[in-house]
Amino acid sequence: MRRTRVAAAGAVTASLLTLVTACGGGSSTSDGSNDSPKTLTYWASNQGASIEVDKKVLQPELDKFEKQTGIKVKVEVVPWSDLLNRILTATTSGQGPDVLNIGNTWSASLQATGALLPWNAKNYAAIGGKDRFVDSALGSTGAQGQDPAAVPLYSMAYALYYNKQLFADAGISKPPATWDELIADGKKIQAKGKSALGAEGANLSENIHHVFVFARQHGGDFFTPDGKPDFTNDKVVAAVKQYVDLMAKDKVIPTGDAEYAQNQSVSDFAKGNQAMLLWQSASANLESQGMSADKYGIAPVPVQSGTPGTGTQVNSAVMGINLAVFKNTDNIDGAKKFVKFMTSDAEQKILNTAYSSIPPVKSVQSDSTFSSGANKVLKDTLATSAAALPQVADESQFETAVGTAVKELFADAAAGRAVTTDSVKAALEKAQQQMPTK
Amino acid sequence: MTTTAPAEQSVDKTPSGAAHPHPRRRPGRIRRIGLPYLLLLPALLLELLVHLVPMVIGTVMSFKELTQFYIRDWGAAPWSGLDNYKVSVDFDAPVGEALLHSFLVTVAFTLLSVGLCWLIGTAAAVFMQDTFRGRGLLRALFLVPYALPVYAAVITWVFMFQHDNGLVNHVLHDQLHLTDKPSFWLIGDNSFWALLTVSVWKGWPFAFLIVMAGLQNIPGELYEAAALDGAGLWQQIRRITLPSLRPVNQVLLLVLFLWTFNDFNTPYVLFGRSAPEAADLISVHIYQASFVTWNFGTGSAMSVLLLLFLLVVTGVYLLLTTRGRKPADV
Numbered sequence: 001m002r003r004t005r006v007a008a009a010g011a012v013t014a015s016l017l018t019l020v021t022a023c024g025g026g027s028s029t030s031d032g033s034n035d036s037p038k039t040l041t042y043w044a045s046n047q048g049a050s051i052e053v054d055k056k057v058l059q060p061e062l063d064k065f066e067k068q069t070g071i072k073v074k075v076e077v078v079p080w081s082d083l084l085n086r087i088l089t090a091t092t093s094g095q096g097p098d099v100l101n102i103g104n105t106w107s108a109s110l111q112a113t114g115a116l117l118p119w120n121a122k123n124y125a126a127i128g129g130k131d132r133f134v135d136s137a138l139g140s141t142g143a144q145g146q147d148p149a150a151v152p153l154y155s156m157a158y159a160l161y162y163n164k165q166l167f168a169d170a171g172i173s174k175p176p177a178t179w180d181e182l183i184a185d186g187k188k189i190q191a192k193g194k195s196a197l198g199a200e201g202a203n204l205s206e207n208i209h210h211v212f213v214f215a216r217q218h219g220g221d222f223f224t225p226d227g228k229p230d231f232t233n234d235k236v237v238a239a240v241k242q243y244v245d246l247m248a249k250d251k252v253i254p255t256g257d258a259e260y261a262q263n264q265s266v267s268d269f270a271k272g273n274q275a276m277l278l279w280q281s282a283s284a285n286l287e288s289q290g291m292s293a294d295k296y297g298i299a300p301v302p303v304q305s306g307t308p309g310t311g312t313q314v315n316s317a318v319m320g321i322n323l324a325v326f327k328n329t330d331n332i333d334g335a336k337k338f339v340k341f342m343t344s345d346a347e348q349k350i351l352n353t354a355y356s357s358i359p360p361v362k363s364v365q366s367d368s369t370f371s372s373g374a375n376k377v378l379k380d381t382l383a384t385s386a387a388a389l390p391q392v393a394d395e396s397q398f399e400t401a402v403g404t405a406v407k408e409l410f411a412d413a414a415a416g417r418a419v420t421t422d423s424v425k426a427a428l429e430k431a432q433q434q435m436p437t438k
Numbered sequence: 439m440t441t442t443a444p445a446e447q448s449v450d451k452t453p454s455g456a457a458h459p460h461p462r463r464r465p466g467r468i469r470r471i472g473l474p475y476l477l478l479l480p481a482l483l484l485e486l487l488v489h490l491v492p493m494v495i496g497t498v499m500s501f502k503e504l505t506q507f508y509i510r511d512w513g514a515a516p517w518s519g520l521d522n523y524k525v526s527v528d529f530d531a532p533v534g535e536a537l538l539h540s541f542l543v544t545v546a547f548t549l550l551s552v553g554l555c556w557l558i559g560t561a562a563a564v565f566m567q568d569t570f571r572g573r574g575l576l577r578a579l580f581l582v583p584y585a586l587p588v589y590a591a592v593i594t595w596v597f598m599f600q601h602d603n604g605l606v607n608h609v610l611h612d613q614l615h616l617t618d619k620p621s622f623w624l625i626g627d628n629s630f631w632a633l634l635t636v637s638v639w640k641g642w643p644f645a646f647l648i649v650m651a652g653l654q655n656i657p658g659e660l661y662e663a664a665a666l667d668g669a670g671l672w673q674q675i676r677r678i679t680l681p682s683l684r685p686v687n688q689v690l691l692l693v694l695f696l697w698t699f700n701d702f703n704t705p706y707v708l709f710g711r712s713a714p715e716a717a718d719l720i721s722v723h724i725y726q727a728s729f730v731t732w733n734f735g736t737g738s739a740m741s742v743l744l745l746l747f748l749l750v751v752t753g754v755y756l757l758l759t760t761r762g763r764k765p766a767d768v
Contacts, residue, residue, distance in 0.1 A: 088509065112507055201625075255601075256601045258601075258625055259600070400731060408715065415627070433533070434731065436731070
């Protein structure tokens, strides 16, 4: 009996210890090694119309890299709905890829975990120097005053996509340049029985990107200069209200869009049921849904008045994808080589063409491919009138809290409830109280 | 190894040892008392690995300030004492208020869902007791929701609940004209009823299956005797069926309660990572408090509170329902 107990206790302790040690995998603080120099694991974000498309785009390039360096890259394309969770899990467990794509707006949040390789002067030198990249893209790679957590890979910006045929049917000759014009044009389109503008009311990230730009146009910001949340200042409240009012008051966004979160508004646009779409680098996506490039026009996102520029004339967030390296990689030199390869002139041209994004590398941006049609609008927006989302550690929480608030406000609007300055302020107040206090 | 040796040596003596009311030698007693524990050991170890260890780690996490700054090396996260718990149960502040709201929504949802699952399941099982043409087919059909993979089933409901093209609005609004305009089911206040519908649809076949199995054990003579005494269908159900099903129902209700209260898949697939307030079930709420806001300490504290609540409910329930009954009934 006693021996049984002792044995049982021993077994329990042993298994507990094994588990606790296994769970402590994340505590490795080494700055990378070269223990397995022949392989790399790469998590790519889903940039094309589907994961299969991404694999087709990436594989030939990875084969080239293997030919040049002898390093085999195992790629996994991770859907957006999973990517941040996967990165968080990898950060916690220490069991992650060597190289990975991150949404550029997450840079500062992930930087704060300390899991990513900092791109100091030495590391940047290994990939050809920081000055190869344009400033707007570098502005979304981490908090100011710290070594960046990632390197820009693809740049994107919002634009107004409009259906040429529906505009012609409604007698509209040019795309709207201000919100008032957009609402007026919307009414003309609705008179012809089509819906005017699409939105993804239940998609938290989309909501954030739009209200951020509206806030800028009102001269407001969601964070104080020292990085504290400030969601209830009058300018921000007015901005959020103006966005939700596109559905609630101006009624140019159909109420059904309040529950959209799976890019249904892109499908509505591609099918020709909806005349306008505010989206980032949508060409490849529209193409895959059967809408050819001659069917739609592309114009800068409207402003309050005047033309896009800096300050209150901002009309897009700096969107894009950054390339990061996990600090605890066991192929640190190979990882840097891979980053250098992916940001090389040749690869930048191939990949950004495939994904209809803009290369963040200066020498490639001036290439003629990126200076015509849709690309010109996106490139000009990035160069002249796009602003980086707040580069603060709490950015990810901000996306969730405020994104949810806007989602709830859209739900109110859809249900026919009044959206007032007070109700917007109350929703933002609640969002602010959910933010971390430390 | 040493512990198992005595038991193995004396296997041949076991029957005689067990037959004696007073064992003469100590090894016999060890064998008698130790064997059940020995047999339970593998299950116990696995249970420990799969359930207990994560629970202990979760509890430890709840006393730490485990935010994004520390997840990479969470041993280094500072101890925060009871701070996470204080935040969770401060019902005047937004975090606690939201948790309380979510808890109340979950309680209402669970009571309704379990009640309806049990009612529909029992009714169906009772009506299907008599043989008739197509009974087997109907039984199989009834079990389909339970057999379907959760994700596939719930995503189908998402399509049906869509505002613009959903089947539900098509039937309620376009065909039957019950509503003035198409309703929203996946956002706003109706989301509670959407969630309840899916939960009952998914849960009642299990109640049906268990009650049906329970009914097989009720001797037919009881009903015949009751019929001879002039008892109608309702009286037969009340006086024979329900009392005979009592032990089955006790377990069934408890299991349904725990599953429904903790259900994560249904609301998550239905609403995504931020559920509408009206359908903010506690499991998704806690997920959001930890994963989406990257505050694993507070999330763990909420989980521990949930665990304690469920423990208390289960304990009280078992105490009340098993009191004064023979062990064999349990």
